[in-house]
Amino acid sequence: MTVSDPDWPDSPLDAVDAAFAALTCGPGTMTLDLDTLGPDTGLPDGVVPLPALRDWLLRHPRAYAARDAVWRDLVRRARLDGPSWVIAAVAMAMPALRRNAGRLRVGWSGDAADLDAEILTGFLTALRDRVDLAKPAPHAALCMAAWRAGHEMLKRAGTAVPVEDVEHVTGPRTPHVPYGHPDLLVRRAARLGLIEHTDLDPYIDLRLGHRSIEPIAARLGITVDALRKRMNGIDERLADALAKGLLTSVVSPKARAYLQNQSVHRTRTRTGRVTTRPGRTAPPAAAAA
Known part of the structure; x- marks a missing residue:
């Protein structure tokens, strides 16, 4: 069966099931x-076909460590190893996605396939970029994103059933910055030397674009942990610079020189070429030029 076949399912969720069946x-x-998924997960030993693994997870609903280990691996593969693993990840979550679809269809008079498509889109968006694998319960986060997408569609159609506190379980959101557009603020930080030029695009992709970290780390040729540590360091420098007014006022030449010197030092440290230590004087506050 192929996508062009007349018997190909109309529902996107049914289509994923058909594609998964062909892959497995x-x-x-x-x-x-x-x-390979780590010790103390409680998972069976050895190499297991994905359908059998899905059945095992369904039979062990409280095997939280096992579920987290499996889903971290599935998300990494979906982000790095091609479309087959994207299909596999959706299919592994299919029991939960179908439960979501069934509950959201109550009172829905539109085409069920449209609702299924919205649920699938929400799941795929989270799978590609939104879910942070450093946090627990990636499976729950993915399924919540799928539910939220379907619920938003019903709200737009005026048929949504209110869900108490649904907005309080959607995870962190990008804070509103009171200093203008965040992208301009980040680029000003780069000009001052708070962000190295090689880190600017990754930082914008991760922090402002909410892209997933695994493909970016792979493109840079570093580990996810190393990239996360680098991004956290930038967060700390930006927070400190904002507190001192370095990003919102005119910066004195002395402060600018200090920041540039620190940037050179970080770059040399990263490449193992530190020859001298930068001055230890604290950076001056922003001052009129």
Whole structure:
């Protein structure tokens, strides 16, 4: 069966199930080596086909460590290893996605396939970029994103059933910065030397674009942990600079020189070429030129 076949399902969720069935039948079925997912997960041993792993997770609903380990691996593969793993990730979450669709369809008079498509879009957006694998329960975060997308569609159509406190379980949002457009603020920080030029685009993608960290780290040739540490360092420098007025006022030549010197030092440290230590004097506050 292919997408062009007349028997191809109309529902996007049914289509994913059909594609997953094709990927997991025969000798080339998709599997996970559960021994590579870390100790103390409680998972079965060895290489397990994905359909069997999905059944195991359904039979063990309180195996939280196991579910987190599996889903961190699935999300990484979906982000880095191609479309087959995207299909696999959606199919592994299909029981929860179908429950969401069934509950949201109550009172919905429109095409069920449209609602399914919205749910799938919400899941895929979170899978691609939104879910942070450093946080617990990635499966729950993905399914909540799918639910939220379907619920927003019903709200736009005027048929949504209110869900108490739904907005309080959607995770952190980008804070409103009172200093103008965040992108301009970040670029000013880069000009001052608070962000190295090689980190500017990754920082904008991650912090402002909410892109997923794994493909960016792979593109840079560094580990996810190293990139996360680098981005956290930038966060701290920006917060300190905002507190001191360095990003919102005219910066004195002395302060600018200090920041540039610190940037050179960070770059040399990163590449192992530190020869001298920068001055230890604290950076002056913003001052009129």
